[in-house]
Amino acid sequence: MHAFTIPQPGGPEALTWTKVDDPVPGEGEVLVEVAATAVNRADLLQRQGSYNPPPGAAPYPGLECSGRIAALGPGVAGWAVGDEVCALLAGGGYAEKVAVPVGQLLPVPRGLGLVAAAALPEVAATVWSNVFMVAHLRPGETVLLHGGASGIGTMAIQLAKAVGAKVIVTAGSAKKLARCAELGADVLVNYREQDFVTAVREATGGHGVDVILDIMGAKYLQRNVDALAVSGRLVIIGLQGGVKGEIDLSTLLAKRAAVVATSLRPRPLAEKAAIVAAVREHVWPLLESGVVKPVIDRVLPITDAAEAHRALEAGEQVGKVVLQV
Template sequence: MRAITTREPGGPDVLSWEEVRDPEPGPGDVLVEVAATAVNRADLLQRQGHYPPPKGTSDVLGLECSGTVAAVGEDVRDWRVGDEVCALLAGGGYAERVVVPAAQVLPVPEGVDLVTAASLPEVACTVWSNVVMLAGLEAGGTFLVHGGAGGIGTHAIQVGKALGARVAVTAGSAERLRRCAELGADVLVNYREQDFVEVVGAADVVLDNMGAAYLGRNVDVLAPDGHLVVIGMQGGVKGELNIGKLLAKRGSVSGTGLRFRPVEGRNGKGRIVAEVREHVWPMIADGRVKPVVDRVLPIERAADGHRALEEGDVFGKVVLEV
């Protein structure tokens, strides 16, 4: 098969569409003929040599895909050859075929085409696992989303509104904030001009992609019993945490990720995928949550997709069609 390979760590130009060995499904696996994949910031980090894949998984980029089931391994009962699916991956999505544990496979949501479905697994699993399963966002609560114009942000806004929360977002321009408002955001903060603590007031759940740069102010903005969930490090990896403020608010700070979780178990990817199918897929089917795709590129132009994400020229997701 062909896949996007990385000759060496570096910029987007190191990506190349080359022939590689076909993957083979083992017991409990599904082989997917890939229709599309999507670009995530983790892909950029891996390309740069900063985010190696888990041991025993593909070193091909790509944390999600959509496509058609081409084969199933032993003990797989829920999927059959020919099923149209999308899947959460530990790697391997930038390719013509990929093997994925059956527990991480999802049906294509009702009303979504096969290519667009590639934009959903990573954002849906990230948002649901962190915002609901971990932080417990409830109707009437205030939910602050940093990076509201990104793939995770645009999905998080819609899920927060579907759950009945007041949603606040940060973004870097009036135009990007306007589009966030169209998705349902109630409170809009231009981080280049405004302090989100002053504008938002207090947030029950904060979903943060910045890490160190926002740590202190994220604690400041927490409501009593609030929960800060850090899922990215775009603003650095080391920050100072005021334990006194956190204790006074009975606050919680969690740092989480999806890629290195086991498939099985209470916090495993299989359980997250099952909850997404049960709770988020109906939101998509009835239109409360819609995929937000900025552009679809042929996979041979993966480098252009990486450049666009690095330059901040994306609202929602970049999809790569195979």
């Protein structure tokens, strides 16, 4: 088969479409013939040499895919060769085939095709696990989503609205904010022109937000705490604004608030399987009913992966960039 290897870390040109050995599904795995994959920021970090796959994972980039089952490994039940699926991966999506632990498989939602399904597993698992399983966002609460126009942001807006929460988003352009509004965001904050803490206080009558999903890390740390309500929950899932920050612990104590940092890729198989099962139970019905929809900015041939990486690095996209095999 062919896959994108990274002979030397570097810019988008480091991605090399190369002939490699076919994967063989092991115990509890299936072999998926990849129809499409999607680009995530972790792929950019891996290409740059700063985010290696966990032990045992395929060495190629790609944290999700869609396709058809080509073979079943030992001990697999409940799936058949030819089934159309999408999957959460620890790596290997930028390839023509990938071996997937059976607990990380999902059926393609009814009404959606394989290309659209490729944009779902990573964002659905990330949002559901963090906003709902960790932060326990409830109806009537308010959530602040940084990077509202990203793949994660566009999914989080829709899921938060689906459970009856109020949504505040930050984004860096009027175009992106307009798209967030179309998806249901209630309060729009242009972070280039507005202080989001001030905007949160105005939007909540000084109360603050109950949940924050943050991709920035250090740069936003203290301001995020300032924006929290009493008993608020800050969940950090990205470090685009740096890795070391300081917070005023007296503010955190006074608010009886929580700061949690999580990652998805290196989790044990059992934890990933539990998240995927929760996504299938809670998110898939919303997709199949049309309440929630995948947001896809563009679909490119997989051989144009370097172009896709440049688009993501430039922050051009709203939603996901999909690579079709």
